[in-house]
Amino acid sequence: MAKDGEKSGWKEYIWNPRTREFLGRTASSWGLILLFYVVFYIFLAGLFTLTMYVMLQTLDDHKPTWQDRLSTPGMVIRPKAGEYFEIIYNTENTESWDMYTQTLDKFLAPYNSSEQALKNDECTPDQYFQQEDSGSVKNNPKRSCQFNRTILEDCSGIHDRYYGYQSGKPCIIIKLNRVIGMLPGKDGQAPFVTCGAKREDSEKIGELMYFPPNGTFNLMYYPYYGKKAQVNYSQPLVAVKFLNITQNEDVNIECKINANNIPLGSERDKFAGRVSFKLRINTK
Numbered sequence: 001m002a003k004d005g006e007k008s009g010w011k012e013y014i015w016n017p018r019t020r021e022f023l024g025r026t027a028s029s030w031g032l033i034l035l036f037y038v039v040f041y042i043f044l045a046g047l048f049t050l051t052m053y054v055m056l057q058t059l060d061d062h063k064p065t066w067q068d069r070l071s072t073p074g075m076v077i078r079p080k081a082g083e084y085f086e087i088i089y090n091t092e093n094t095e096s097w098d099m100y101t102q103t104l105d106k107f108l109a110p111y112n113s114s115e116q117a118l119k120n121d122e123c124t125p126d127q128y129f130q131q132e133d134s135g136s137v138k139n140n141p142k143r144s145c146q147f148n149r150t151i152l153e154d155c156s157g158i159h160d161r162y163y164g165y166q167s168g169k170p171c172i173i174i175k176l177n178r179v180i181g182m183l184p185g186k187d188g189q190a191p192f193v194t195c196g197a198k199r200e201d202s203e204k205i206g207e208l209m210y211f212p213p214n215g216t217f218n219l220m221y222y223p224y225y226g227k228k229a230q231v232n233y234s235q236p237l238v239a240v241k242f243l244n245i246t247q248n249e250d251v252n253i254e255c256k257i258n259a260n261n262i263p264l265g266s267e268r269d270k271f272a273g274r275v276s277f278k279l280r281i282n283t284k
């Protein structure tokens, strides 16, 4: 009996025909609650939109409002040295180095002279290519300087389409990550890349050759104004060719950027301005 009473009590709670209440409230009460929430959410959405709108008004499309004062840009190499930062292949096995040369082909395609001539300007070397805005008048879009892959000579993939991989004298291509507004070098001295072996491998690295000569990033490619302002920007590259690296052994290599105004690896990021990888060329 008690059970029955409980049951009808529940039933009545859900729908009480006497008072015409659903879950303890009348239709108009429910209606008011619904109305309150609809108005409340519309108000919230409006507030959000307004705040967003005001925020976006204060942003400049062409320049980050806040930029980390990153004085040391990161450095990357191509071909990508994989998860373990290793480039390992066997000169006897085409398949083992094929992917590296293909990566370089793809990476360098935008640096084809024809592409560059179409997109970019021939700039005056050895000086910054500055295109400042005059006050609030934007000087956009900004032009960029040509970097023809021919500059990389033996590592351009033009004369030697295998970038030396086949002959055991491979090329590595290095670029600096883009930093908006960075003016590397001082007093007209361009930043340059140097590579060396970790101490225990210093006998094994052999002679290196840099392209362009001395491994410099010409000043004319700086400053960089950002993706939106400088749509056709081509990052300058430096190629390093290993002319006589010891084969069948691991060689640990580190390349770094040298510029009289770029501090190497700050406290915060020990890897800024340098890149390490292992190179191993097998011949048997």
Ligand SMILES: *[C@@H]1O[C@H](CO)[C@@H](O)[C@H](O)[C@H]1NC(C)=O
Pocket (backbone or CB within 6 Å): 109, 112, 113
């Ligand atoms: C330019 O790039 C294409 C691939 O995008 C390639 O097939 C062609 O050989 C390149 N030309 C030169 C002159 O390097």
Ligand SMILES: *[C@@H]1O[C@H](CO)[C@@H](O)[C@H](O)[C@H]1NC(C)=O
Pocket (backbone or CB within 6 Å): 113, 114, 116, 117, 122, 123, 146, 147, 148
């Ligand atoms: C890049 O190549 C194009 C086409 O060959 C040439 O006209 C231009 O002068 C070259 N640019 C530079 C900076 O060498």
Ligand SMILES: *[C@@H]1O[C@H](CO)[C@@H](O)[C@H](O)[C@H]1NC(C)=O
Pocket (backbone or CB within 6 Å): 118, 119, 120, 141, 142, 143, 144, 231, 232
């Ligand atoms: C970017 O390159 C295109 C060709 O791909 C060219 O028509 C355009 O003028 C270039 N823009 C700038 C700002 O250099």
Ligand SMILES: *[C@@H]1O[C@H](CO)[C@@H](O)[C@H](O)[C@H]1NC(C)=O
Pocket (backbone or CB within 6 Å): 213, 214
């Ligand atoms: C390379 O560096 C050496 C010594 O620092 C200098 O004498 C030479 O002119 C440089 N070459 C180029 C092409 O910048």
Ligand SMILES: *[C@@H]1O[C@H](CO)[C@@H](O)[C@H](O)[C@H]1NC(C)=O
Pocket (backbone or CB within 6 Å): 203, 204, 206, 207, 244, 246
């Ligand atoms: C290449 O390196 C080996 C030592 O690893 C050395 O004996 C040889 O003379 C070097 N060859 C050239 C051309 O420098």
